[in-house]
Amino acid sequence: MSELPGGVVPFAEASPAPTPPEKPTAQRVQPLRRPGRWIVTAVVLVLVAQFVHGLVTNPFYQWDRFGYWFLRPVILDGLLVTLEVAAYSAVLGLLGGILLALARLSGSPVLRAVSWTYVWALRSVPLIVVLLFLYNFSALYKTLSVGVPFGPAFFTFDESRLATDMVVAVVGLSLNEAAYAAEVVRGGILSVDQGQHEAAAALGLPKGYQFRRIVFPQALRSITPNYVNQLIGLVKSTSLVFYVSLLDLFGTAQSMGSTHPGDIVPLLLVVTVWYLILTSLVSVVQFYVERYYARGATRTLPPTPLQKFRAGLRDLRDRMREEAAV
Template sequence: MSVTDSLLLSAPTGPSGSSGPPGPAQRVLPLRRPGRWTAAAIVLVLVSQAANGLLTNPFYQWDRFAYWFVRPVILEGLLITLQVAAYSAALGLAGGVLLALGRLSGNPVLRSVSWTYVWLFRSVPLIVVLLFLYNLSALYPTLSIGVPFGPAFFTFDESRLATDIVVAVVGLSLAEAAYAAEIVRAGVLSVDQGQHEAAAALGLPRRYQFARIVFPQALRSIVPSYVNQLIGLLKATSLVFYVSLLDLFGSVQSMASTYPGDVVPLLLVATVWYVILTSVVSVVQYYVERYYARGALRTLPPTPVQRARAGLRDLRARARKETAR
């Protein structure tokens, strides 16, 4: 017996015994997946045990956590973290775009300098960059602008310019630009070569080609990778504590040294605030990706609000059917 014959013999029959659609007394049974439900049950048990241990363990001191969570000293550190991250992200992305253009340039000098910059700052740890900038005044007490190997037109004291927040922003921006350059370069290279050729065939200037045709398409690849880098930058701001800037982590460390009995709840405060910040960035990433996907997808994926509304409509429809029965 062939496979086709076996399928015909096993086909559902109607009320008269002939093959055809199932009769009113027959119904289609859903495929049972016991392994999936078993795995889900195990995961729910483990998550419940972890949540129970987290909430009931007195070692975490949740009352002290609630006391410290919105204290002014914590909020002031949080504000500094946001300022440093925002300035560094903007300057780092701008520097990354310039470095990416340098690496893609046909000029060998620009290409070599950009490659050397990216290689150097991706090789040196961020804490080393911050500490070097923090002690830069010992190497260069004064800075000047003028003719190389000639007279100086402007001279100023480096220690007056290099405040703690400036050192933090400059150090993070220098390191961020090196990583952003590779992200932007990869995004530009992901654009189909035909787009470059079509723009060139229209006789458009190179700057216009990049700004209006190539870069908007490259953003579909740049945004997810750069947001991951931005989340890493948010967490990297905790290193500015070592250059005497009391950001969120620095404020927590300072309070923990003053109140040693509250070390664990203070660390939990910092952890929760970092989770909140990265969650906000992830939400923004979702909507930015959705915006730039308009030209690549036939139908945009629904937003969480739209999914919730669709779920409510399905529940109401099911409730009406049950009521009608």
């Protein structure tokens, strides 16, 4: 650029203004085609439809008799026995599991050996064998006594009067459940960070206080969901108490099947549906327990089924609006 006389610089010619960029057109992102997934989905839907059709239309299932038996008082009485046995065994099994886990983690070699032997034995022996052994326990020990070993007895009582069918069922299930609960509790305690133990010890806190106020509350995050999952197996295991003469849900159905041999299949379907309902309720409890103890461990809590349903409705509404706009 040349200067004019006197050192005056002339104004530069204005450059043309840049043209604004063109507004991008809205384009819908096409998802990746997965023909294999659609084929497998179609095959599964066909198989499910055939299964449901056969389940509904096959006269062998006798759905009218199923409806007759489903809410009969005798079935509901058996269901109540199942709930009682499961509830008592769950509480007693958890308490026994906590004691066994503490013994397994103690500094006493005797307690560790006894706890390990108990867990090893009860997890190795089938539950039905434990129940039958307890049911015939009076044949081995007609009387039980409390006193000095190899010395005089302070209290003596008849074992056959104490061991009713309900007691035998609850004790057998509780003993078996305690062995599995002990491993669940021990794993939960070991999952607590070692720094928590060291920090509590550095503060000079008593061992019992450390466990009650620091270690065990943190271990519950791992113990509770796993033990709730263990309850599903316990509910199904209650069907074995029929073999110790306790008429639970399964035992009642077996007894009614002997009286009404033509209704064996409908009665089995009644038992199946009731067990599905019970285990589904336990699964719902498990979900909310896991969600409760996930607080502080995850950034966002897992959505509830209602929240998932609402989110699915919102996604469907947004897609319909996008398609309408295009």
